[in-house]
Amino acid sequence: MFSHVYVSVGDFERALAFHGAVMDGLGLALRFCERDKPWAGWHSAGDSRPFFVICKPFDGQPHDPGNGQMVAFAAADRATVRAAYQSALARGGTCEGPPGLRPQYHANYYGAYFRDPDGNKFCVACHAPEDEDSGAAS
DSSP states (O other): OOSEEEEEOSOHHHHHHHHHHHHHHTTOOEEEEETTTTEEEEEETTTEEEEEEEESOTTSSOOOOOTTOOEEEEOSSHHHHHHHHHHHHHTTOEEEEEEEEOTTTOTTOEEEEEEOTTOOEEEEEEOSOTTTTTSOOO
16 A cells, blocks of 8 residues: 655654664664765665665655654564563654553553654554564563
């Protein structure tokens, strides 16, 4: 469905460190990083699209996070949700909702929400029942 998700940032090096750690925790590979542009992108599983890309705004204006916009990454299990969330907070992210079940979405929705240092909102979610994820405890 998606070709790529493109998120603008204010401080590229800070954003690269933040998102690099989160993507590493999700097992996603850095596909490119061009500091002179600046932009960087990560592959989805299997080295295919969609890509997740961070960049300075193309129009040269200051970064401004959109209200109501969010990017959600899929996690294989609940332990990965927790690890990505902790990685985000350890690198300057802020909590928008700690890891946990969100049955209002569906019975097995286990997610965590955070903002990066630029104010962009993200989610990491596992949709599998606990006994079908990698066996991690919730």
